[in-house]
Amino acid sequence: MTQIAIVGGHGQVARELIPRLVAAGHTPVALIRNDSQVATVEKLGATARRLDIEHQDAAAFAAAFEGCHAVVFAAGGGPDGNIERKRTVDLEGSLKSIEGAKQAGIARFVQISAIGVDLPLPEDTEPVWRAYVEAKRDADAALRSSGLDWTVLRPGRLTDDPPTDLVTVADSASRGDVTRADVAAVAAEVIDTGAGIGRQWDVVGGETPVAQAVARA
Secondary structure (H helix, E strand, C coil), X not given: CCEEEEECCCCHHHHHHHHHHHHCCCXXXXXXXXXXXXXXXXXXXXXXXXXXXXXXXXXXXXXXXXXXXXXXXXXXXXXXXXHHHHHHHHXXXXXXXXXXXXXXXXXXXXXXXXXXXXXXXXXXXXXXXXXXXXXXXXXXXXXXXXXXXXXXXXXXXXXXXXXXXXXXXXXXXXXXXXXXXXXXXXXXXXXXXCCCCCEEEEEEECCEEHHHHHHHC
């Protein structure tokens, strides 16, 4: 049974991803910040391990990844106005995950990013949003040059609507909404099938079933 480490294992996308990985026969390992999150991820079917993304080093990440066959980076600094956490979580958390995967001998790495982060930002861009976009941009660039078997998924505006299981997955897609559940379904599909290695895909709502959309992309 394949163990899949999920960095940001209590996050909203992660909580949608865990049962999908379980249904596909995998064992999710949810890397969580504190004990209060254990019951939630275990109820969904994950094994819980503690990891402080912001304050532990890459060696601690490698230790947390022990026994795993792939890493999903699904962490985020949250919607608040804390610019610093965009760097410490969205960027440095990804960089330490990449290095930790290498130290642990794990090649497969799937990163949840955001659509359009390579595009230039207007000069009047709000500072927190700029920090977020630049963190995601730089994290994706680091993963692309890592030598790992990487896939970057760049969803559009995330919603909490019920899953549709219908998406557009493409090298470049028009901006649009997508449910967190559908993003998780795409992530589970690329983990389960091995699709998308060396690919960076936009993910938005669409008309194509997830498995078919991933196979076509």
